[in-house]
Every structure is written in structure tokens, then in C-alpha cells.
Amino acid sequence: MRIEIDDKTFDIMLEYEQIKKRIRLLAIQLNVDYENRIPVFIGVLNGSFIFLADLIKEVDIPSEVSFVKVSSYKGDKSTGRVKEEIGLQMSLKDRDVIIVEDIVDSGHTMEYLLNMIKKEDPASVNVCTLLLKPNSVKTKFDEITYIGFEIPDDFVVGYGLDYNGLGRNLKDIYKAV
Template sequence: MNSVQIEDKNFELFLENDQINKRTRLIGIQLNVDYEDRCPIIIGVLNGSFVFMADLLKEIEISCEIAFIRVSSYKDTESTGIIKEAFGLPDNLHNRDIILVEDIVDTGLTLKYILEKVRLQAPASVKVCSLLLKPDALLAPVPELEYIGFEIPNEFVVGYGLDYNGLGRNLKDIYSAVN
């Protein structure tokens, strides 16, 4: 499909699943190298990261633990800047290597909030892996953002775990909103 409609918005094809899979494979290879002989806790940020994280985990061959945190700051297509934590971090992060997996980093406010919570437990290291990054929307640098699938323009995207009002997460490709 080259375009989709979700509720009142039209979207056109932006990133095909094949491109996403190739980039995910490369990130997985890099994580295998960077965390060789270590056992990181890989924490997915729900709901958006679940598709990317599932595919990423298929590429990771090192020992690792899996956990999830659920936070939200979106209403319609805009970040509200107000973080609502639905369920939180595991409490065993002390002296562990942590990899946070995000679907998208735009303003970075949600990520800043999560990183502050993670640091309270004094982990050995913290890195962030995000499928998408909107550099033009970023309000402050995120030094922990080590693994990036794609840098994209500041446009609203849907599919491959990303949603519009809860819809569209199941699309295998990523689509960009048409104004």
C-alpha cells in the first residue's frame, strides 16, 4: 500500500518494512558486539516499541533480560509534555547494563523522564536504542541515544508500532501524514 487513511488523516508510504528489517539487523549486530560477555536488561517503552523490539530481539544473540515500561505523553499527533506513567521500571537495575528501546524520539521529554527514573537505581550503564529520531523536534541532546534506526523529518508517522489515536500500530510499513 502506498497510502492509508486512519480516522480523519491520510498517510503515505515513508519507510518500507524491508528497509526497517535491514536497519534492525544492523543494530542487532552492533548490540551483539557492544554487549559481548555482558547480560543487559533490554527495556521496551510501550506501547510503540513492541514491534521494533520484537524484531530487534530476534537479531540479538547475547544473553539478555527483557522488561517493559509504559509511559505516555501524546494526545492526537502532539506531545503534551506531561508524562503519564502507566506502569514502571523493574527494581533490579542497580549495577546492570540497561538498553532502553524506543519506537521514536521526538521532543525527548519522555525519554528524559525515563532516564531520570533509571538513574535513580544506579545502573552500570544506560544506552538508548530508537527506531526513529526527529532531530528537528529534539528539545535537548540525549547523550545516551547510541543506536538510531533512521533520522526523519519532524512529521507525524504511523505504522510498525506507531499509532494515531491507538490505530495503525499493526501496519508493517511506516507512513507519514499528508497535510
């Protein structure tokens, strides 16, 4: 299926049913890995809100949720600079933290987030990302433990990801053509 958003054309990449199945598997892994602990899931706004909402519904261990908002994109390109718009709203000292991200591509945002969270002296920090662009990541991150899908270096929208603020509401994920 082909769609138009603003001045770009996109084709389907991942259908919602595939995404839901993968989220269930990620949640099972999280439930096992964090058994007898109470992790805090830190969603990275705006992109992760749909992914985190679906993920947390599948997690059956006690847990907390909070959000941060950072940005590094303008249009379909990373600026390379990360801007903090909403910071941490709780203490993470001695907590097990799971950063929930919609996509890790260049890694600039992830590097910023990991540095910010590690300053809080958490017990552990891991990353759960729906999408990972392994060929785009500039830095190796040992903390990226939970990956929904590895994708090529395509620009993607849908399921929380946007282009110029549009397309977040799409159930499926689409790639630019």
C-alpha cells in the same frame, strides 16, 4: 501507497524490508558492544513492542527484557507532560540497560525515562530508538547511541506507532500528508 486512518491521510515513508535490514545492523552493533555482558532491554510501551520483538530476535548475546509504559501524546501532539502507567518491574542496580523506544521526538519522554532509570544506579544506560526526529529534540541526549532512522518532523504511524490507537499493526511506516 496512501492510506487513511481516522481523519488523517498518510503516505509510505519506510517499507518493512528497509526496517528489517536496519534492525539487523543495529543488532550486530549491540552484539559487539555488549559481548560478555548481559544487558536488560527496557521496552517502552506501547509503541516499541514490535520494534523490540524484531530486534531481540536478532540479538544473540544473553539478555533480559522488561517493559515500562509512559505516555505523553494525545492524538498527534505531545502534551509535554509524561505520565507513568507501568513502572519498572525489576532492579537495574549495576545492570547494563538499553532503553528501546519507537521514536524520540521532543525528548520529554526520554528525559523522564533516563531520570527514572538512573535513580536505579545501573552500570550503564544507552538508548536504541527506531526513529529519531533530530529537529524536534529539545534536549541533547548522549545516551542515544543506536538509531534506526533519522526522519523529518512528520507525524508517523505504523510498525508500532499509532494515531488515536490505530495503525500500530501496519508493517510499514507512513507519514501524514
